[in-house]
Amino acid sequence: MRISRLSEQTGVPVATLKYYLREGLLHAGRTTSRTQADYDDTHVERVRLVRALTEVGGLSLATVARVLAVVEAPDPGRLDVMAAAQRSLLGPDLVEVPEPSGDVPASRARDWLGRRGWRVDPRDPVIDDLDRAWAACDDARVGLDEARLDAYADAAERVAAIDVGAVPDDPQAAVRQVVLGTVLVDPVLSALRRLAQQHVAVSRHAG
Amino acid sequence: MRISRLSEQTGVPVATLKYYLREGLLHAGRTTSRTQADYDDTHVERVRLVRALTEVGGLSLATVARVLAVVEAPDPGRLDVMAAAQRSLLGPDLVEVPEPSGDVPASRARDWLGRRGWRVDPRDPVIDDLDRAWAACDDARVGLDEARLDAYADAAERVAAIDVGAVPDDPQAAVRQVVLGTVLVDPVLSALRRLAQQHVAVSRHAG
Numbered sequence: 184m185r186i187s188r189l190s191e192q193t194g195v196p197v198a199t200l201k202y203y204l205r206e207g208l209l210h211a212g213r214t215t216s217r218t219q220a221d222y223d224d225t226h227v228e229r230v231r232l233v234r235a236l237t238e239v240g241g242l243s244l245a246t247v248a249r250v251l252a253v254v255e256a257p258d259p260g261r262l263d264v265m266a267a268a269q270r271s272l273l274g275p276d277l278v279e280v281p282e283p284s285g286d287v288p289a290s291r292a293r294d295w296l297g298r299r300g301w302r303v304d305p306r307d308p309v310i311d312d313l314d315r316a317w318a319a320c321d322d323a324r325v326g327l328d329e330a331r332l333d334a335y336a337d338a339a340e341r342v343a344a345i346d347v348g349a350v351p352d353d354p355q356a357a358v359r360q361v362v363l364g365t366v367l368v369d370p371v372l373s374a375l376r377r378l379a380q381q382h383v384a385v386s387r388h389a390g
Numbered sequence: 391m392r393i394s395r396l397s398e399q400t401g402v403p404v405a406t407l408k409y410y411l412r413e414g415l416l417h418a419g420r421t422t423s424r425t426q427a428d429y430d431d432t433h434v435e436r437v438r439l440v441r442a443l444t445e446v447g448g449l450s451l452a453t454v455a456r457v458l459a460v461v462e463a464p465d466p467g468r469l470d471v472m473a474a475a476q477r478s479l480l481g482p483d484l485v486e487v488p489e490p491s492g493d494v495p496a497s498r499a500r501d502w503l504g505r506r507g508w509r510v511d512p513r514d515p516v517i518d519d520l521d522r523a524w525a526a527c528d529d530a531r532v533g534l535d536e537a538r539l540d541a542y543a544d545a546a547e548r549v550a551a552i553d554v555g556a557v558p559d560d561p562q563a564a565v566r567q568v569v570l571g572t573v574l575v576d577p578v579l580s581a582l583r584r585l586a587q588q589h590v591a592v593s594r595h596a597g
Binding site: 228231232234235236238239240241296301302303304307309310312313315316317319320322323324325326327331332334335336337338339340341342343344345346347349350360361363364365367368369370371372373374375376377378379380381382383384385386387 | 435438439441442443445446447448503508509510511514516517519520522523524526527529530531532533534538539541542543544545546547548549550551552553554556557567568570571572574575576577578579580581582583584585586587588589590591592593594
């Protein structure tokens with residue numbers, strides 16, 4: 184199909200499609216003349232994926248490019264597919280795992296993780312995200328103490344068990360599932376939380 | 391304290407503080423001269439709250455203004471504080487509950503909610519968010535079928551029970567807790583999910 188038809192099928196303007204092509208977010212079509220190329224279903228699927236990651240997942244185009252690179256060419260030698268895939272979602276300077284010899288900064292989230300007994304890399308930058316988010320809750324006096332965090336962590340373990348159970352054995356398919364599933368299921372969980380809040384509140388009120 | 395000291399205490403530039411004052415995000419200080427005003431701890435707390443909502447919660451300043459208006463002057467006559475508070479996070483045209491006589495559009499998320507038996511307003515715009523997020527998962531072939539959504543919903547009910555349990559009886563404090571807790575705990579849950587994924591994956595690999 185021509186680029187105008189690709190635009191119709193995906194709802195993405197031709198100018199944006201050309202931008203994706205220039206930035207390598209979309210693979211080139213088969214050249215049919217000096218000014219035209221032919222696109223197929225793989226292009227439709229890729230454009231929809233880029234839109235899903237940016238519009239629903241809230242990722243920048245730079246992060247989408249990094250995520251797609253990992254999805255397409257994962258290093259099959261990596262033991263911890265989960266952590267490696269997650270890191271592709273972070274900034275470019277955080278994609279590599281820090282050296283094991285690096286100092287581990289002390290933090291409240293790391294202390295809590297130690298007590299919790301979760302087997303995670305203590306240098307993982309996601310722990311810094313948790314520290315920042317926790318501090319923001321304190322600043323707003325949301326009342327997020329350790330007991331409540333532990334209760335949320337119980338629920339997070341259930342979610343993670345579902346996530347990990349959905350990851351296939353094949354390394355490339357696994358990386359794809361982890362990266363896309365992590366980014367795109369977050370908004371699903373966020374909507375479910377809000378709806379469940381209403382359900383629980385109404386049920387308690389009625390009960 | 392002077393505005394320069396307020397800037398030091400919060401780490402927010404003076405120019406940004408003046409912008410907050412102009413936009414009504416920050417209440418005026420006590421005027422001490424024609425060009426100076428005095429600020430106190432309530433200003434420090436408010437500035438930190440605005441930063442937490444924008445930087446950690448990811449809200450726009452327009453949404454922050456709407457959220458703060460609800461937090462400060464909730465309508466105590468509203469039965470469903472939870473739903474009303476949630477709506478303040480949506481666009482201005484969605485703040486009001488739709489008319490009960492309005493048509494309910496058919497959608498996959500609404501069908502699923504009907505089977506699930508959650509007591510939510512079928513016209514709630516959060517259901518549209520769920521439809522969009524679910525469709526994005528389909529586009530990316532994440533494999534989110536109804537069984538997996540139900541499993542996530544079980545976990546969401548646990549999270550919601552913790553959320554609702556943390557809501558105080560006083561209506562104004564309740565709205566504050568719902569609005570700020572919903573926005574600011576989302577990033578905490580997101581970080582916990584990623585860490586729990588690693589823990590579950592490593593534990594399964596080791597076990």
